[in-house]
Amino acid sequence: MSTTGIEAGVGAHPGIGGAPVSHRPLGILAALPQELGDLIEAMRAESGVRTITHGQRDYHLGTVHGASCVVTLARVGKVAAAATVSALIHAFDVEAVVFTGVAGGVGAEVRVGDIVVANALLQHDLDASPLFPRFEVPLLGVSRFAADASLADRLAAACERFVAEEGTAAAERFGTREPRVHRGLIISGDQFVASATGVQALRDALPDALAVEMEGAAIAQVCYEYGVPCAVVRTISDTADDHAPGSFVSFLTEIAGTYSNAILKRFLESRGSPA
Numbered sequence: 001m002s003t004t005g006i007e008a009g010v011g012a013h014p015g016i017g018g019a020p021v022s023h024r025p026l027g028i029l030a031a032l033p034q035e036l037g038d039l040i041e042a043m044r045a046e047s048g049v050r051t052i053t054h055g056q057r058d059y060h061l062g063t064v065h066g067a068s069c070v071v072t073l074a075r076v077g078k079v080a081a082a083a084t085v086s087a088l089i090h091a092f093d094v095e096a097v098v099f100t101g102v103a104g105g106v107g108a109e110v111r112v113g114d115i116v117v118a119n120a121l122l123q124h125d126l127d128a129s130p131l132f133p134r135f136e137v138p139l140l141g142v143s144r145f146a147a148d149a150s151l152a153d154r155l156a157a158a159c160e161r162f163v164a165e166e167g168t169a170a171a172e173r174f175g176t177r178e179p180r181v182h183r184g185l186i187i188s189g190d191q192f193v194a195s196a197t198g199v200q201a202l203r204d205a206l207p208d209a210l211a212v213e214m215e216g217a218a219i220a221q222v223c224y225e226y227g228v229p230c231a232v233v234r235t236i237s238d239t240a241d242d243h244a245p246g247s248f249v250s251f252l253t254e255i256a257g258t259y260s261n262a263i264l265k266r267f268l269e270s271r272g273s274p275a
């Protein structure tokens, strides 16, 4: 499908009896370049990259770790994320969407260096009460958007393999604790949460929230509306308290790319094999 005249053109080849087989690509996105790690360089080395600029974003098409992908940067915030994933769906016909990046830890057991894979996502700053229940998307009647179960299982399995194979080395190298993989609720809003009172207010309102970031639930809403499977993985860069700005910047510049590379490589290599 191409409503914009852009033809993604990745992966189609003759199948059994010469009939065309369509391998729709996977959309992979992050907010900031550091959160994508070396994914575009890896694509360049493996298949070459075709870059299409659309809506002031660059979409990179090719094969990476054996999977046909469209890789792009959403930039920061829910509107940016929604616009980007909408283009991935309509202009690039992605089969599914994976968002990778960092987040602030909210759950009591969630520490810097841990990894959270979303089971569900919610917009913590969406409040049309008393007209609609707090957090509910008006007229859609949903507050928690489920991640695609099999995509999230596969992502979590990739995280577990990373931790088993490289977790100790990563903890020693970066001075973090041995990473743990958590699964549960990720909450999103158009705010960088950086105060003890701010993160406590989120815990009080949403006691099962594990992590807070600025894009995931917007991606999940758009994917829900168009019936496209999506999953979100976040490495914890800070604990959304007064230390968050410094912790976020150093984690982003020194560590985020290593985690992303390790997780995405294992995830993409597993695509096509049974879960």
Ligand code: ADE
Pocket (backbone or CB within 6 Å): 102, 103, 104, 191, 192, 193, 194, 212, 213, 214, 237, 238, 239, 240, 241, 244, 248
């Ligand atoms: N992404 C990483 N840390 C965050 C925080 N504290 N608040 C919002 N988004 C984040």
